[in-house]
Amino acid sequence: MDKREKIIKIRATDDEYSALMERSPKPRLAEWMREYCLGAKVPRANKVPNVDPALLRQLSGMGNNLNQIARAIHSQDWKPVDRVQIIAALSSLQRELNLMRLENAKDDS
Structure with missing residues (x-):
């Protein structure tokens, strides 16, 4: 264009x-x-674009998780167990996004 x-x-x-x-x-x-x-x-x-409402709910939940992580990071009251939990939460979000990407690729085929 x-x-x-x-x-x-x-x-x-x-x-x-x-x-x-x-x-x-x-x-x-x-x-x-x-x-x-x-x-x-x-x-x-x-x-x-038109987006599936279930996908929007899933993305919303992931956004809430990211907000909680950001609050924890900004509080700076970090204990070793907190760091492990944050890394685990971020890894979980990454896995969910990868799954969503794979499902979307299947739907587009």
Whole structure:
């Protein structure tokens, strides 16, 4: 996809701007203007993919684990057993991510 490097500046009155905003079904006026004026659907670079809710729950739980680890690291009250637990938790997260990656690869095949 080509990078947008050209800038087009236009001046509008308050009424003109309001009219454009009312006509635009998009939250971004520039996106709507590209589609409307160019007559083509313009792909968005940051489109959010559809994700399985079970996967989101699993990722959320992993994020919570990472937050707990970060809190423990920042507390600096480290005992040898704490270090072992943190390393074990990080290893567990890595295994889970690898399993999820493998499952995703199977689904894409």
